[in-house]
Amino acid sequence: MAQNEPPTPHPAEQHPQPEFAQQDQAHPGWTGPMDPPPDHGEETYRGSGLLTGRRALITGGDSGIGRAVALAYAREGADVLLTYLPEEQDEARTTVGLVEDAGRRAVAVECDIRVEEACRSLVDRAVEEFGRIDILVNNAAYQMSQPEGIAAISTEQFDRVVRTNLYGMFWLSKMALPHIPAGGSIINSASVQGYKPSPHLLDYAMTKGAIVTFTQGLAQMLAKDGIRVNAVAPGPVWTPLIPATLPDPQEFGKQSPLGRPAQPAEMAPAYVFLASPQASYITGEIVNATGGTPLP
Numbered sequence: 001m002a003q004n005e006p007p008t009p010h011p012a013e014q015h016p017q018p019e020f021a022q023q024d025q026a027h028p029g030w031t032g033p034m035d036p037p038p039d040h041g042e043e044t045y046r047g048s049g050l051l052t053g054r055r056a057l058i059t060g061g062d063s064g065i066g067r068a069v070a071l072a073y074a075r076e077g078a079d080v081l082l083t084y085l086p087e088e089q090d091e092a093r094t095t096v097g098l099v100e101d102a103g104r105r106a107v108a109v110e111c112d113i114r115v116e117e118a119c120r121s122l123v124d125r126a127v128e129e130f131g132r133i134d135i136l137v138n139n140a141a142y143q144m145s146q147p148e149g150i151a152a153i154s155t156e157q158f159d160r161v162v163r164t165n166l167y168g169m170f171w172l173s174k175m176a177l178p179h180i181p182a183g184g185s186i187i188n189s190a191s192v193q194g195y196k197p198s199p200h201l202l203d204y205a206m207t208k209g210a211i212v213t214f215t216q217g218l219a220q221m222l223a224k225d226g227i228r229v230n231a232v233a234p235g236p237v238w239t240p241l242i243p244a245t246l247p248d249p250q251e252f253g254k255q256s257p258l259g260r261p262a263q264p265a266e267m268a269p270a271y272v273f274l275a276s277p278q279a280s281y282i283t284g285e286i287v288n289a290t291g292g293t294p295l296p
Contacts, residue, residue, distance in 0.1 A: 015039065016238075017260040019250045027144070028088060029240030031063050038238050040068040041265035042098065047075030050276040054078040055130035057122070057176065059113055059168065060140030062091040064239030065189065068264035069137060069271045070095050074102035076272055081126045083111040083140060091240075105129075113140055113168030114160065123175040133179045135275045138169040138211075139189040143204035145246050150202060158203050165207035166214075173218065182226030185275045188215050190233040190286055195295045208233075212286055219284030228283035230274045235290030236261040257292025 016036040023035060031038060045068075056073050060066040061082025070080045080099050084092035092108040099106035107129050111122045126133050142164040146152040173186055180186070190211045197205030211231060219229035236242075236253035238261045243249050253261025270287045273279055288295045 012258045012260060015260060015263045015266070018252060018254040020252065022248070022250055023243045024247075025240065025244045027244045028085060029063075029242070029244030030088075031067075031091060031094070031240055034238070034240060034243060036238075038064070038240075039263040039265045040098070041071055041268055044265060045072050045075055045268065047072070047077065047102070050076045050272060050278065051135070052077030054134040054275070055081075055126070055132060056135040056137065056275070057081045057126045057133050057172075058137040058139055059083045059111075059172065061137075062088045062095055062108070064241060065234065065237060065264045065267050066137070066139045067091075067095045067098070068268040069139065070106075071098045071102070072268035072272050073135070073275070074099040074104040074106070076276075077104070078135065079105040079130060081107040081109060081129060083109050083113065083122065085112065086110055113172065114163035116167075116171050119168060119171040120175055123172065123179065126176075127179050132181060133176050134181065134184045136172060136176045136180065136184075136186045137189070137271060137275075138172060138186070140168060141165050141189060141204075141207075141241070143201055143241065143245050145200045146202070147200045147247065149199070153203055161203045161207055165204070166210055169211065169214065177222075177227070180227055183277075184227050185279075186218070186222075186227065186229045187271055187274050188229075188231040190215065190231040192233055192235045192288070192290045192293055192295065194233060196293065215286065216284045223283060228274075228279065230279070230283060231286045232267060232270045232274070233286050233288045233290065233295065234262060234267050235293055237267060238263055253291070256290065260291070262289065262291060 062084035194208035
């Protein structure tokens with residue numbers, strides 16, 4: 001290292017550490033009121049052309065990890081179609097602005113992926129806009145903490161978790177496949193919860209374990225077609241979902257060996273790598289980004 005280059009900071013000190021301010025939001029949560037504000041890489045992510053000319057569909061791309069991935073993909077040269085829920089329209093506009101500021105096309109589509117026909121229309125829209133889908137990122141998810149145990153998980157909540165986290169992923173993967181060429185990629189958002197479930201997130205953790213299995217099975221099925229399927233398993237990440245679904249986020253992420261939650265910007269490079277030609281021999285893998293929590 002040259003003498004005039006600053007040292008690399010300690011990873012535990014690169015972003016805010018708990019204790020955070022007490023903050024509660026209605027679901028799905030919004031970026032603006034969060035304290036500290038999440039970092040999506042707005043000031044730090046630098047692209048190098050890894051995804052030049054690619055077309056990506058990202059569910060839940062309005063905020064959090066989805067926004068960070070959309071921004072990184074755009075700065076790597078990809079056009080992006082992202083989904084959002086009706087109450088997230090303003091969040092989606094912000095992400096669209098970030099993509100367009102990077103010089104790439106951005107299309108935001110209101111879509112409830114719990115509905116099969118909505119997923120079909122979403123894929124049709126992506127093909128209409130872009131002609132093909134090179135990268136499908138199944139990122140949208142729903143969770144709701146229930147510290148009181150399984151008795152507190154209503155059928156309505158269970159159904160919403162499963163339909164959002166699993167049905168949407170299944171339908172979109174199935175429907176997008178005819179439009180994904182060889183060399184394309186499907187990337188699913190798994191979680192540390194899929195391996196080390198927190199009791200208060202029982203239903204959510206169950207779906208994340210299923211995503212791991214789905215990823216590994218579909219990867220084997222599609223290898224012959226030249227389509228790679230992988231997943232990223234984040235640990236705690238500071239997104240609007242946290243103040244909207246956890247009763248007390250003040251200590252969020254403190255349990256990780258690095259002592260803090262990740263910022264969305266710290267997840268995006270894994271999604272870029274898995275979508276890029278640099279990962280051409282990687283399929284059926286789960287990239288664990290947990291801040292040091294060991295996973296199987």
